[in-house]
Amino acid sequence: MARTSGPETRERLIRAAEEIFAVQGVHGGQLRDVVALAGQANPSAVQYHFGSREGLVDAVTAGRQLRTNAVLAPLLAVAPDELPELVGVLVAAEASELDSDRGRRCLRISAQLSHESGVRTRTPHPTLAGTPYWTLFERIEARLAAEGLPEPLRLERLDLALTVVGAAMADRARQYLHGVEPLTGRSLFLSDLVATTTALLRAPQPAVRRDLP
The missing domain is CATH 1.10.357 (Tetracycline Repressor; domain 2)
Structure with a gap:
């Protein structure tokens, strides 16, 4: 699993969010699905890099x-x-x-x-x-x-x-x-x-x- 740090990780999370939110909805998409699709082991990766769902x-x-x-x-x-x-x-x-x-x-x-x-x-x-x-x-x-x-x-x-x-x-x-x-x-x-x-x-x-x- 990739480490939850650095611009590369942020970009992976953004790309994953684009896929999840486009299908599941901005408010319905699960952040755990975003984290998993981005290949992150830390379940709090979104909060760490963006602060919240809104930040992402x-x-x-x-x-x-x-x-x-x-x-x-x-x-x-x-x-x-x-x-x-x-x-x-x-x-x-x-x-x-x-x-x-x-x-x-x-x-x-x-x-x-x-x-x-x-x-x-x-x-x-x-x-x-x-x-x-x-x-x-x-x-x-x-x-x-x-x-x-x-x-x-x-x-x-x-x-x-x-x-x-x-x-x-x-x-x-x-x-x-x-x-x-x-x-x-x-x-x-x-x-x-x-x-x-x-x-x-x-x-x-x-x-x-x-x-x-």
Whole structure:
């Protein structure tokens, strides 16, 4: 068994967590399974290296964002402040994770955490603070504000849009991992996701319906 010390052990635990959490869920995955898959003899290896389950999840998320930030940052630097283009940057960055099994597993994990971004309260999750992702979220919200959408609705819609994109990417990742042929090709899938998400964000403010609970 490998010793529970050093960056190599941390990386093994992160890789193991990606596999376990993608299948069993972020909250349902057993840490003992992560430790065993990483080849560690110490049952407290996760606590030793990451402090807690949350610390391990943050490490998985941070590693994934390092990869997607590298894709997102140059696209965002040249993107105009138009909603379809900004949503397109988000979708393109997320789609880069579809190119590897590791990325596909991370997409399945990220979808479970979409509501933890901090968008609704304008308080970024620590793994998002100061990143191109958070800049992108701010630019999308500013565009919605310029189009006249009230603050509560635009924050809720942005949070919902992240959930929609995350769920769509996670489902496509699941299909790729399981060898299932998707209904649409990749180009059409991504183009439709941009169009659908943009339409969600841009829907007219509705009148309040009194027949709804």
